[in-house]
Amino acid sequence: MLHHIELWVPDLDRAVASWGWLLGSLGWEPYQEWAAGRSWRLGETYVVVERSPALRTGAGHDRMRPGLNHLAFRARGREAVDALAEEAAAHGWRPLFPERYPYAGGPGHYAVYLEDADGFEVEVVAG
Template identity: 60%
Template structure:
């Protein structure tokens, strides 16, 4: 059976120059590689998935993006370990990300969920999730 999951995700932004540095930093920290680079956009990939951030000429003018309106609320991405989540949480503000739910970091998603919640300057939220810790092996 072929793999399932996302092939790619495309975020349309009003100002690529405003958000590209923060996305480039975050995805680079998570091991994503720059995949495509053109005047109106960038894409990064990891494995066979990729993420596009594009300032498309087809974007309709109007209200700015609001993650609390109908549509995309946030992207959740895997981190390889808790140390990476901690490093991203610590360095996020210096790289264009603001903390969300900082008062309950790293367990804003619950006691068993270890994640950083960040928003870029355009308001897009990313949840950086560490793998669940495995308990002691109780077999045998």
């Protein structure tokens, strides 16, 4: 089982607004808060966004470079995926592959693909 994921972000307030909305919409609860970061928890797994003082290079994440491409989350169903797709732009996310929504991942794979202002991609799959 996954223990936690930690994302270093260039702008904490922006990350808290976008990630907090997304994770909250998927049932994650606020978990920890400190000057440079926040976390949300679902079961025993948690996600951290942090503006680390060790972060000295780069202004944003590039999912097209080596490293993390995206995180995939499971939603409760198609209606939940549709609601996220509809509301995402108001919370700092832009749709990826909108012309192929909701089957950008292939036939039978109902999902929305989103990218935040810092270049982090998420996939939310209907459970």
